[in-house]
Amino acid sequence: MSTNAARVAGRHFLQIPGPTPVPDRILRAMDMPTIDHRGPEFQKLGRRVLEGIKTIFKTENPVIIYPASGTGAWEAALANVLSPGDKVLMFETGHFATLWKNMAIKLGLKPDFIPSDWRIGADAEAIEAKLREDKNHEIKAVCVVHNETSTGCISLIPEVRKAMDAAGHPALLLVDTISSLASIDFRHDEWGVDVTVSGSQKGLMLPPGLSFNALSDKALAAAKKSSMPKLFWSWEEMLPHNEKGFFPYTPGTNLLYGLAEAVDMLHEEGLENVFARHDRHAEATRRAVRAWGLEVLCREPKYYSSSLTAVLMPEGHDADAFREKTLAHFDMSLGTGLTKLSGRVFRIGHLGDTNDLTILGALSGVEMGLSLAGVPHKKGGAQAAMDYLTERAAKPMKAAA
Ligand SMILES: *Cc1c(COP(=O)(O)O)cnc(C)c1O
Numbered sequence: 001m002s003t004n005a006a007r008v009a010g011r012h013f014l015q016i017p018g019p020t021p022v023p024d025r026i027l028r029a030m031d032m033p034t035i036d037h038r039g040p041e042f043q044k045l046g047r048r049v050l051e052g053i054k055t056i057f058k059t060e061n062p063v064i065i066y067p068a069s070g071t072g073a074w075e076a077a078l079a080n081v082l083s084p085g086d087k088v089l090m091f092e093t094g095h096f097a098t099l100w101k102n103m104a105i106k107l108g109l110k111p112d113f114i115p116s117d118w119r120i121g122a123d124a125e126a127i128e129a130k131l132r133e134d135k136n137h138e139i140k141a142v143c144v145v146h147n148e149t150s151t152g153c154i155s156l157i158p159e160v161r162k163a164m165d166a167a168g169h170p171a172l173l174l175v176d177t178i179s180s181l182a183s184i185d186f187r188h189d190e191w192g193v194d195v196t197v198s199g200s201q202k203g204l205m206l207p208p209g210l211s212f213n214a215l216s217d218k219a220l221a222a223a224k225k226s227s228m229p230k231l232f233w234s235w236e237e238m239l240p241h242n243e244k245g246f247f248p249y250t251p252g253t254n255l256l257y258g259l260a261e262a263v264d265m266l267h268e269e270g271l272e273n274v275f276a277r278h279d280r281h282a283e284a285t286r287r288a289v290r291a292w293g294l295e296v297l298c299r300e301p302k303y304y305s306s307s308l309t310a311v312l313m314p315e316g317h318d319a320d321a322f323r324e325k326t327l328a329h330f331d332m333s334l335g336t337g338l339t340k341l342s343g344r345v346f347r348i349g350h351l352g353d354t355n356d357l358t359i360l361g362a363l364s365g366v367e368m369g370l371s372l373a374g375v376p377h378k379k380g381g382a383q384a385a386m387d388y389l390t391e392r393a394a395k396p397m398k399a400a401a
Contacts, residue, residue, distance in 0.1 A: 013332035015362045017149050017308035018179055018202035020352030022258075026205060029261035030254045037250055046245035049256050052263035056181060056204075056271075057196055057214040059188040064213040064238050065259075067252035070178040070199030073211035074100050075107070076233035077174050077195040078141075080213070081222040084108035086140040089130055089171065091122035095150035095338040100143060100176065107228065112139070118340060121148070121155035121303040128163035131171065140222075141172040141194075147180035149202075150338040152296070152310040152347065153303040154184060161192045172222060178202060178211075182266055183278045183307045183351040194219040203307070205265070205352045206258045278306035281350040281359045284388050285309045288363045288381035292370065297345050307351035308335065312344065317375050319346040326369035332362060356389045 014021050035041050053063045066072050082088065090101045091114045104111045114126050122144045131139065142164060144155050157175055164173060172194040177186050181196075182203030188196045193216065200210035215235065223235050231237060232249070241248045266274055282304065289296050289311050297310035313319045319337050323346055326332045335347030348366065350359050364382045371377075 008331050010331070013330065013358075013362055013365060015349050015365075016333050016335040017347055017349035017351060018199075019208050020202055020205060020349065020354075022207055023205055023265070023353045025265065026258045026261050030207075030258040032254060032257050034253050037253055038246065042253065043245040045253070045256055045260065046242070046247070046251070049259045049263070050242055050245065052260060053212065054214075056263060056266060057188040057198070057212070058186070058190065059196075059214050061189070061215050061217065061220075062239060062242060064215070064235055064242070065247075065251070065256070066211045066213075066233070067209060067250070067255070068211050069201075069208055070176075070197065070211045071099075071103075072233070073178075073197045073199065073213055074103060074176065076211075076213050076230075076235075077197050078104060078107055078109065078143075079226070079228040079230040079233050080235050081172055081174075081195060081219050081226055082107075082109055082140055083225070083227040085110065087112060087134075087138045088141045088143055089127065089139050090114070090143045091127065091145075091155070092116045092118070093120075093122055093145050093148035093151065093153060093155060094118045095340070096148055096176065096178075097143075097145045098339070100145065104143070111143075118148075118151050119153065119297055119299040121153045122160060124156065124159040124163040127160055128167050131164060131167035131169040134169065137170055139169070139171045141174050143174045143176075145176040146186060147177070147184060147305050147307050149179040149308060149335075149347075150310070150341060151298060152305040152308050153298040154180065154305050156302070157186070157191050157193065165192075172219060179307050179351065180305075181212075182262075182271075182274060184305070185275050188214045188216075192216075194222075200255060200259065203351050204259070204262050206255060206262055209252050210255045210259060275306070277354075278351060280389070280392055281354055281356075282306040282309060284356075284359055284385040285348055285350055285363065287384040287388050288366070291381040291384035292367065292377040294377060297341070308347050308349045310335075310337075310341070310345045310347045313346070314376055317373070318343045322346060322369055322373040322375055325372045326365050329372060330365040330368065332365045332369075334366070356393070360385060360389065
């Protein structure tokens with residue numbers, strides 16, 4: 001193959017909050033001839049991934065796997081448990097919550113969208129107040145984004161569950177974990193979530209192309225009454241095939257090889273260690289941001305995300321002009337500001353297959369990029385992160401379960 005582009009040495013630094021870098025081990029696991037998806041060899045793979053993925057969602061119930069991006073799994077969640085005209089309660093955590101709300105409108109649902117300034121997670125008290133007002137139980141579902149990838153704020157799902165129970169309201173709880181699953185602690189069964197939505201290309205370290213719905217018994221019962229038209233997304237079409245290890249249509253076979261490997265890798269490290277690693281890299285990043293004299297967008301520590309950090313640009317400076325410098329000079333991609341935050345923030349992804357030196361490389365690139373772009377800041381952010389990671393490295397890790 002001939003190309004005029006100059007060779008770029010080393011690995012690209014993909015520091016966006018998804019898609020995330022795919023480990024070599026997963027790339028090798030997917031490097032397989034595609035097989036007959038109705039044959040016995042596939043059946044073994046099907047059974048392995050359908051069982052394995054439950055341990056990541058922490059559920060005993062079925063998990064549906066779609067050959068689709070996360071947006072597909074959003075639609076599947078709404079289409080399987082709701083009917084046109086149903087009211088849903090959603091919280092405006094940021095860009096992704098807004099897109100999910102817009103989708104609900106397109107599907108003929110009636111969202112009540114609780115507004116927010118995009119700098120905190122979902123406010124459980126506001127949700128409780130809305131549910132208490134809804135005496136006739138017209139609200140059929142509460143939809144919350146666990147990790148709002150546009151802002152770097154999480155929502156505290158156990159608090160939302162508690163608020164729903166305190167209001168004594170029967171609505172279903174639908175949670176988007178697309179950028180938190182396998183990065184930030186999440187427990188589908190224990191936290192009483194009815195439908196969990198997720199995707200392959202973030203914490204699971206896979207290429208884009210798979211997405212998920214984890215279910216509850218209550219969600220399965222609601223699916224029987226749903227009159228939303230669907231076929232591709234229908235759990236009822238999917239589940240009888242999944243019971244035998246198969247799919248009703250052609251699955252993303254090679255991505256499923258990768259998924260099996262990813263599940264093994266997460267358990268080899270130990271999920272607790274995976275979460276602790278993400279917490280550590282997030283804290284190192286926030287220390288760097290403070291040392292630069294810049295501001296983290298998330299304004300309350302209890303909502304800090306361990307998947308990514310959104311950083312506010314000083315007034316009069318464009319985040320995208322700065323991002324262009326880090327790409328041009330250091331071959332590093334940082335996340336852009338989305339819609340309301342366009343030009344005002346850049347996002348540092350620290351989820352997926354990241355280690356101490358990758359995050360330090362990324363933070364060094366940010367610090368150098370700030371200088372090149374003429375953004376006023378103090379030096380020493382990467383140093384502050386190094387100091388923190390050195391201190392943490394001196395503490396022993398827990399053994400994998
Ligand atoms: C990435 C992301 C999405 C969109 O997923 P796609 O795979 O791009 O369709 C939705 N919600 C959240 C929270 C995300 O991070």
